[in-house]
Amino acid sequence: MRYLADILTSMRLIISIIIFVLALTGGTPEVVFILFIIAELTDAFDGTCARKWPFPKNKTPKYRKYAPIFDMVSDVSLAGFQVIFVILQINQPIGLAILIYELISSIGGDLLVYGKLFGHPDNCTKNSLAYRNFPLAKAIILTRRYIYVVCIGVVNAIILFATNWPDSIKIALFAFGCSIFVFAWFFLRQRRQNISRDAVDIEKQLTQKSQRKKHQ
Numbered sequence: 103m104r105y106l107a108d109i110l111t112s113m114r115l116i117i118s119i120i121i122f123v124l125a126l127t128g129g130t131p132e133v134v135f136i137l138f139i140i141a142e143l144t145d146a147f148d149g150t151c152a153r154k155w156p157f158p159k160n161k162t163p164k165y166r167k168y169a170p171i172f173d174m175v176s177d178v179s180l181a182g183f184q185v186i187f188v189i190l191q192i193n194q195p196i197g198l199a200i201l202i203y204e205l206i207s208s209i210g211g212d213l214l215v216y217g218k219l220f221g222h223p224d225n226c227t228k229n230s231l232a233y234r235n236f237p238l239a240k241a242i243i244l245t246r247r248y249i250y251v252v253c254i255g256v257v258n259a260i261i262l263f264a265t266n267w268p269d270s271i272k273i274a275l276f277a278f279g280c281s282i283f284v285f286a287w288f289f290l291r292q293r294r295q296n297i298s299r300d301a302v303d304i305e306k307q308l309t310q311k312s313q314r315k316k317h318q
Contacts, residue, residue, distance in 0.1 A: 107152035108166075110144040111173050117141040118179035125187035131264040134187055138258060141180050148173070178208070181250075184257050192264045200253055211246050215239045255283055 117137050124134055157166065185204065189197030212219050217227030226232040232239040258279065263272055 106155065107148045108169070110148035110151065111169075111176050114141045114144045114148075114180060115172075115176040117144075118176065118183050121180070121187055122183040125183060125190045128191065129187070131192065131261045132267065134184065135258065135261050135265060138180070138184065138261070145177065181254055181257070184254075184261065188257055188260055192260055196260065197257075200257060204250075204253065207246055207249070211242060215242055251283070255279065 117140060121129075121134055121137055123129075152169075157163065182201075182204070185197055185201045189201065209219065215226070215231050217230030217233070230239075231242070259276060262275055262279075265272065267275075
């Protein structure tokens with residue numbers, strides 16, 4: 103069971119690759135939408151599985167130190183390849199607009215907040231905003247996450263209404279998706295509190311480092 107979280111994350115990456123292939127080969131919106139639902143289920147449970155069945159410290163596989171990066175790559179690939187599907191198979195202008203925004207937001211946000219791509223609050227350059235003003239960096243990160251969630255919702259709504267399913271099913275699924283979005287919003291609020299607590303610890307560490315340098 104300890105490997106279940108890794109299996110679920112790997113499944114999400116595999117599904118994202120399948121969606122990319124479908125975007126290139128002319129897959130149907132119905133299949134892509136169903137694949138997204140399956141991928142989101144893996145995303146909902148991989149973290150829970152990792153916490154419930156952790157590896158013992160002396161038996162943790164070496165690859166596990168890259169688990170957060172692998173998880174992020176899986177999430178970004180899923181969202182990105184869905185946008186590519188929209189561009190190639192459904193609505194090119196809207197898809198391109200979302201893709202350009204995501205690229206600017208992701209690359210520009212990482213460089214601004216962390217000073218590097220794929221950065222982290224405790225792994226950033228000295229000139230980064232996270233190092234100099236973490237509260238502002240945290241606000242930027244959270245705002246980007248909220249907009250990212252909205253973009254995912256828009257992309258999947260486009261895919262859903264492009265299907266050949268009856269309108270009643272589309273509306274029902276859209277309403278269900280909106281309810282999930284509301285739940286995710288409150289979930290993200292809880293994560294915001296967790297991030298705030300992490301931010302306090304990180305700011306303490308940065309302050310201690312700065313004070314030690316002054317005394318040297």
